[in-house]
Amino acid sequence: MGAPDEAIGTTTRAGAATVLYGGPGGVTGTGAQQFGQASAGVPGSAEQNDLFGSQVSLADLNGDGKGDLTVGSSGENGSEGSLHMLNGTASGVTVNGVRAFSSGTLGVSGRYARIGEVVLG
Ligand SMILES: [Ca+2]
Numbered sequence: 001m002g003a004p005d006e007a008i009g010t011t012t013r014a015g016a017a018t019v020l021y022g023g024p025g026g027v028t029g030t031g032a033q034q035f036g037q038a039s040a041g042v043p044g045s046a047e048q049n050d051l052f053g054s055q056v057s058l059a060d061l062n063g064d065g066k067g068d069l070t071v072g073s074s075g076e077n078g079s080e081g082s083l084h085m086l087n088g089t090a091s092g093v094t095v096n097g098v099r100a101f102s103s104g105t106l107g108v109s110g111r112y113a114r115i116g117e118v119v120l121g
C-alpha cells in the first residue's frame with residue numbers, strides 16, 4: 001500500500017510504500033516491509049513532496065512467479081514524477097536490482113509530467 005503523504009523524518013510528504021504479507025488466515029502486519037527514497041538501496045533521496053507511493057502495484061513483471069513492487073512518486077522533482085521497480089523474491093521484496101525511471105530515462109520532458117501518478121498491473 002502507498003502512503004504518499006508520509007513524512008520521512010522531518011521531510012513532509014516524502015512518502016512510503018509498505019508491503020503486507022499474509023497466509024491462509026488473511027493479511028497481517030507480520031513481516032511487513034516499508035520502502036521509501038531514504039531506504040538503503042533505493043535510488044533517489046526523500047524530499048518534500050516526492051509523494052513516493054502515490055501509486056503502487058504488486059505484479060509479477062519478470063515472470064518468475066514472485067510479485068514485483070512498482071512504486072510511483074508523482075511529485076518527484078517538481079511533479080515530473082518517477083517510478084521505482086523492486087523485484088520480488090521468495091523471502092519478500094528486495095532492493096537488489098531495483099530500477100528507477102524518471103523523465104530523463106523515459107524521454108519525457110517538462111515539469112508536471114507526474115510520472116507514476118497512474119500505475120497499472
Ligand atoms: Ca526524491
Ligand SMILES: [Ca+2]
Nearest residue numbers: 060061062066
Ligand atoms: Ca517477479
